[in-house]
Amino acid sequence: MVCRLLMARLSSDATLLARTAEGDGAAFQQLLQRHSQSVLNVIYRIVLSRADAEDLCQEVFVRLWKQAPDWQDDAKLSTWLHRVASNLAINHCQRFQRRHVVDAELAECLSEEAEGRGDDAYARQAEPLRESLAQLSEEQRAALAFRYYRELPVKEIAKILDSTPKAVESLLGRARKRLREVLGKRDD
């Protein structure tokens, strides 16, 4: 039993993915345990809504399950998951913005944070930053999420966002500048 647990823990993503490709549900569950939390949080940092992040997270893993037999990507599984997650989240934001141009509706969506914590003081403290993040573009939020939440190097972020390291550096630079401006304005 201990040996099986140890083996399960030691199985690489590639091994689990190969078993998933053969329809092994248990291997897929292990991949879920490993990656679902980080995927959920990356998406959350882009869409800034828990409900949407959960739906999109589910969509990412549905795609993984369906496409596992056809897996051709040479990239690491985590890179693939992050790429699909950020693409879905960015597309979702763009669709959302087209549907709801009115800021009030966006603000309503963003105000559902800190649910798990139930901490009003925390929510009050976090509110300005969330509102500032909401003013950035979804690509800028994605770059910030990968850099400061996942702590990925710029080169890896470029791979995920299908961009160049230079473009990602510029994206990050603009995001930090915009955040400083917005947060600075709030402090005044």
Add this chain to the structure above:
Amino acid sequence: MINYAQALQRYGARLQQWPWWLWPLATLTVLSPRCAALRREFMARERDWQRQLQAGVAELVLSRDLQQRLAAISQQHAQLPSSQPSLAWPLGLASVAALLLGLALGVGEVGQFSVPGDDYQGLAYLDITGSRDIDAWLEGEL
């Protein structure tokens, strides 16, 4: 040409994540006090952003509902059949084609140089074994 500050921006403060061909720049972290200070400053700035952004956006834990939805994926969705071209088929087809081509060529060649033709009679005049020479010699001796 990339400089130390640009390399820091692109590859981060962890020197082990830098590509191998940047090792001369990476050694500057130890050799140059200015570069070491630059790296410390970069790390402090990055930590500050990290702290600020992580404090501002809570780390979500998977809700029970989402856990159930994720766990049900393998039962609720069918996997797509693999569209990758199988290597066995082309190899098998190529073998069969080569075999048929070989047979066709072989049959043609055999027809072209058939043994039971007029040439067979011609071959009879060839004294391959030299037996006619021996006969002539024996006749001479006698």
